[in-house]
Amino acid sequence: MANAEQVNPLVPQIGKIIKIVEETPDIKTFHVTTDKGKPFTPMPGQLAMFSLLDVGEAMFSITSQGPEHLELAIKKVGMLTDALHEVEVGQAVGIRGPYGNGFPLEMMKGKDLLFIGGGIGLAPVRSLINYTIEHREDYGRLWIIYGARSPADLCFKDDLFKNWPKVKDCRVDVTVDKGDADWKGHEGFVPAFVEKLGPKPEGMVAITCGPPIMIKFVLQSLEKLGFKDEQIVTTLEMRMKCGIGKCGRCNLGSAYVCLDGPVFTLAQLKQMPDEY
Amino acid sequence: MSTIQEQMRTRARELLTSGEVKMVVGWEKGALWYMSPPAFITDPAEVDRLVWDEFCHNNLAKYLLDYKFSDDRLAIFVKGCDARGIIRLLQDKQIEREKVYLIGINCPGLKDERQGAVLGEDKRAELPLAARCQGCRHPAPVVYDELLQDEGTAAKGEVAATAEDRFTATAEVEAMSPDERYAFWTNHYDRCLRCYACRNVCPACNCRECIFDRSQSGWCGKQMNRSENMFFAITRAMHVAGRCIECGECERVCPEGIPIMTLNNKIIKEINTLFGDYEAGLDPEAMPPLGKYKLDDPEEFL
Amino acid sequence: MLKISKDQIGELLNIWAKGAKVFVPQENGGTSQFKAWEGQGKLTLGEGNALEPPKDLFFPRTETMYRYRVRDPEASLEELAPLEEKRVLVGVRSCDARSFAIMDDVFLTKGYIDEFYRQRRENTAVVALACTTAQPTCFCTSFGIDPGRAEGVDLQMWPLADSYLLEAITPAGKDLLEQAAALLTEAADEKVPAAAQPSLTADVGGVTEKLQQMFEHPYWEAVSRKCIGCGACTYLCPTCHCFDIQSENRGDSGYKFRCWDSCMFSEYTRMAGGHQPRPSKKERLRNRFLHKLQYFPERYGKFACVGCGRCLDRCPVSMDITRVVREVKEVTL
Numbered sequence: 001m002a003n004a005e006q007v008n009p010l011v012p013q014i015g016k017i018i019k020i021v022e023e024t025p026d027i028k029t030f031h032v033t034t035d036k037g038k039p040f041t042p043m044p045g046q047l048a049m050f051s052l053l054d055v056g057e058a059m060f061s062i063t064s065q066g067p068e069h070l071e072l073a074i075k076k077v078g079m080l081t082d083a084l085h086e087v088e089v090g091q092a093v094g095i096r097g098p099y100g101n102g103f104p105l106e107m108m109k110g111k112d113l114l115f116i117g118g119g120i121g122l123a124p125v126r127s128l129i130n131y132t133i134e135h136r137e138d139y140g141r142l143w144i145i146y147g148a149r150s151p152a153d154l155c156f157k158d159d160l161f162k163n164w165p166k167v168k169d170c171r172v173d174v175t176v177d178k179g180d181a182d183w184k185g186h187e188g189f190v191p192a193f194v195e196k197l198g199p200k201p202e203g204m205v206a207i208t209c210g211p212p213i214m215i216k217f218v219l220q221s222l223e224k225l226g227f228k229d230e231q232i233v234t235t236l237e238m239r240m241k242c243g244i245g246k247c248g249r250c251n252l253g254s255a256y257v258c259l260d261g262p263v264f265t266l267a268q269l270k271q272m273p274d275e276y
Numbered sequence: 277m278s279t280i281q282e283q284m285r286t287r288a289r290e291l292l293t294s295g296e297v298k299m300v301v302g303w304e305k306g307a308l309w310y311m312s313p314p315a316f317i318t319d320p321a322e323v324d325r326l327v328w329d330e331f332c333h334n335n336l337a338k339y340l341l342d343y344k345f346s347d348d349r350l351a352i353f354v355k356g357c358d359a360r361g362i363i364r365l366l367q368d369k370q371i372e373r374e375k376v377y378l379i380g381i382n383c384p385g386l387k388d389e390r391q392g393a394v395l396g397e398d399k400r401a402e403l404p405l406a407a408r409c410q411g412c413r414h415p416a417p418v419v420y421d422e423l424l425q426d427e428g429t430a431a432k433g434e435v436a437a438t439a440e441d442r443f444t445a446t447a448e449v450e451a452m453s454p455d456e457r458y459a460f461w462t463n464h465y466d467r468c469l470r471c472y473a474c475r476n477v478c479p480a481c482n483c484r485e486c487i488f489d490r491s492q493s494g495w496c497g498k499q500m501n502r503s504e505n506m507f508f509a510i511t512r513a514m515h516v517a518g519r520c521i522e523c524g525e526c527e528r529v530c531p532e533g534i535p536i537m538t539l540n541n542k543i544i545k546e547i548n549t550l551f552g553d554y555e556a557g558l559d560p561e562a563m564p565p566l567g568k569y570k571l572d573d574p575e576e577f578l
Numbered sequence: 579m580l581k582i583s584k585d586q587i588g589e590l591l592n593i594w595a596k597g598a599k600v601f602v603p604q605e606n607g608g609t610s611q612f613k614a615w616e617g618q619g620k621l622t623l624g625e626g627n628a629l630e631p632p633k634d635l636f637f638p639r640t641e642t643m644y645r646y647r648v649r650d651p652e653a654s655l656e657e658l659a660p661l662e663e664k665r666v667l668v669g670v671r672s673c674d675a676r677s678f679a680i681m682d683d684v685f686l687t688k689g690y691i692d693e694f695y696r697q698r699r700e701n702t703a704v705v706a707l708a709c710t711t712a713q714p715t716c717f718c719t720s721f722g723i724d725p726g727r728a729e730g731v732d733l734q735m736w737p738l739a740d741s742y743l744l745e746a747i748t749p750a751g752k753d754l755l756e757q758a759a760a761l762l763t764e765a766a767d768e769k770v771p772a773a774a775q776p777s778l779t780a781d782v783g784g785v786t787e788k789l790q791q792m793f794e795h796p797y798w799e800a801v802s803r804k805c806i807g808c809g810a811c812t813y814l815c816p817t818c819h820c821f822d823i824q825s826e827n828r829g830d831s832g833y834k835f836r837c838w839d840s841c842m843f844s845e846y847t848r849m850a851g852g853h854q855p856r857p858s859k860k861e862r863l864r865n866r867f868l869h870k871l872q873y874f875p876e877r878y879g880k881f882a883c884v885g886c887g888r889c890l891d892r893c894p895v896s897m898d899i900t901r902v903v904r905e906v907k908e909v910t911l
Contacts, residue, residue, distance in 0.1 A: 008657065010692070053653050054825055054830075054832050077851035079850070091650065091651040094653075241821065242823065246819070247820055247821045248839070248869075251865075254877040259688065276855050308896075314803075334804075393714055467607060473894050477808070477894050498640075499824075529808075
């Protein structure tokens with residue numbers, strides 16, 4: 001719900017970018033804080049309205065957080081994100097939130113978790129991966145399957161190749177659509193890779209996010225592998241303006257993605273209009 | 277001889293049954309007696325929905341853009357103004373002539389639907405001619421594949437204005453002082469809701485993507501205030517300059533009753549003065565004056 | 579019950595205008611609009627409803643949300659002072675009064691309160707005016723609305739031949755009557771006039787349940803063909819509440835504003851990068867009708883239509899929601 005200090009939920013706090021990580025040629029992770037410390041404390045999968053005041057405001061997933069800051073991984077796709085990719089450390093920004101439901105942590109407790117990400121779609125999933133690593137005892141085995149167009153487009157390389165493989169009972173499999181001269185790993189699309197790896201659905205929850213076309217085929221692959229709709233979780237992206245379920249545009253049927261989402265199980269999605 | 281409406285239904289049935297066309301676009305009765313909105317008939321069994329009465333206002337030409345990428349052939353009914361819309365779209369290479377079958381109707385001039393709402397059905401016979409028809413000079417379609425035959429002279433009607441009639445309202449605004457004129461236009465456009473009905477109904481507005489649907493481009497703010505509304509009003513008018521077919525649909529559909537044709541007519545009048553008389557949507561070969569370049573074009577404004 | 583002569587209505591508005599800003603339907607460029615009462619003006623209290631609904635007074639077409647200064651890399655933000663202006667909204671019809679309850683659901687419930695709306699709403703007294711004649715496009719009674727008595731208002735007025743009857747509903751309404759005591763007399767013989775009886779109807783019973791099964795139905799393709807995709811219906815609708823948020827810059831300062839937006843426009847759902855969940859008028863029109871008749875009832879337990887008929891009256895192609903309701907109930911699944 002609304003931050004206690006924020007009387008008017010549509011007015012952002014002024015924050016500052018304290019670190020920028022270049023993940024890929026078109027994705028950067030921005031570390032944001034405010035004079036008072038961390039803008040707010042989101043749960044995994046929740047969202048933030050992030051803005052350059054004179055350019056625009058848009059909703060992004062919060063990919064990670066520290067004690068004093070939030071992290072947002074942002075791909076260059078439009079006017080605001082183009083401008084964001086030009087800014088430097090020290091840039092003042094607007095930030096408000098946290099918004100949305102976040103991942104169903106209770107439902108996942110004690111289960112093995114299968115994370116399937118594509119491209120920038122790993123950003124929201126990463127918040128949950130890091131959370132389950134911090135609360136390692138509450139969850140079963142972790143399995144991360146991730147793909148990008150090319151080796152250069154792989155996001156969060158430190159996590160993929162250094163941090164996560166070190167975690168107890170955590171497996172990481174990476175694929176690229178097309179490798180380069182140095183690429184020794186798997187080549188191919190994520191859905192086929194998932195089928196090839198063949199995770200068993202028993203006691204497992206699959207969490208997936210990526211480009212719409214990848215999600216569509218990953219869902220088919222998971223169904224083929226025997227996952228039930230209740231075992232599949234995804235997080236959606238829509239155009240949003242208010243973030244608080246009032247401005248209208250992010251509705252799927254009578255649900256607002258900004259407020260009632262962005263995280264839905266496939267079982268829930270099948271009850272809703274296919275308009276995302 | 278059968279009525280226009282009977283002929284409409286007969287021809288629609290024939291065209292659909294023979295498979296010559298996949299859809300017939302005409303008009304049908306709406307919720308109330310003074311409403312005859314567009315109808316799209318695909319089933320020969322439904323041709324009796326088609327009507328022809330004094331409220332068949334909608335210019336149907338614009339709908340052809342919705343079927344631009346369809347291979348199906350359509351038939352549409354064209355009054356004088358609809359036919360000019362067709363020519364306009366053909367000139368802009370928006371539609372293919374062979375994909376549309378045009379059934380012409382000599383228009384007697386249509387009646388004012390708003391007055392219908394105010395006066396009631398008892399006064400149906402006394403309704404005034406719609407504003408959009410008062411300046412009409414071409415009630416007969418200028419292009420068609422077949423023309424429905426009207427009964428005697430009844431359909432000749434009250435329309436076919438002189439060249440000057442259509443500029444009456446414009447002349448009144450021209451006669452105002454600059455301050456009065458500013459008050460006139462701001463009072464009207466302060467009400468503008470930016471619903472874009474004027475744009476969407478206009479056969480000359482056929483850009484695939486309109487700048488007013490791209491607020492991020494920064495040309496026009498989305499604020500509904502005087503400055504942005506005026507920017508919209510003037511930009512819209514200038515974008516159709518030299519291509520406005522004077523169907524008056526923009527003004528008819530404006531929910532706020534803004535006299536849009538007064539602005540369009542001002543531009544038509546100026547173009548006629550500068551470049552010689554031109555009427556858009558009559559001759560497919562005649563290039564719109566602002567769409568062609570001549571060495572001796574007037575350039576006093578430079 | 580009290581009454582006032584119609585000749586004295588201007589004086590009544592003048593009295594109320596001493597302590598508040600009074601908004602009342604007045605003639606404007608050939609239309610009737612809720613406008614601030616400045617002591618004179620041509621009132622349009624007798625001839626049907628105002629063209630535009632009064633939602634603009636709680637949820638303005640365009641409003642500034644905050645101001646900012648940006649001098650890279652610094653930025654500062656300035657919130658607006660709370661809106662404290664008292665208002666009296668006079669001549670609200672029963673349909674529009676119902677729309678306020680619908681807007682309240684949107685802006686004041688489900689976890690977040692919209693401060694801009696709340697401030698205006700709480701500072702406004704609503705004076706309703708009963709309808710004794712229906713417009714051809716009216717169908718409020720189909721939603722259980724009584725054109726003769728509005729819900730949730732502070733004061734109810736009824737028109738008679740030469741006077742208005744007045745009845746206070748809330749303490750705020752009573753206060754308005756006390757302010758105007760010198761103009762009011764006791765109504766002795768006058769009776770509350772019969773309420774208008776709209777001839778248009780929409781039998782909305784069961785329509786939500788039917789629509790729940792109709793998302794993929796070919797009906798939407800057929801019904802959307804004539805739609806020209808303008809926003810007239812949404813902007814004139816007393817319950818449509820979608821908005822956009824944008825910035826306007828002047829040098830190194832600027833302001834963030836919100837303005838009405840419409841689900842009929844392509845830009846409304848188009849995402850950065852170009853993905854478009856509702857690519858054509860079929861999806862947009864379907865969303866609009868489903869929002870009114872299915873989604874809103876599912877979310878808030880009431881229809882988001884009040885039968886004011888403005889959409890039908892002003893739609894360039896006479897799109898008729900009563901016909902949509904009828905056809906939806908008739909189509910086979």
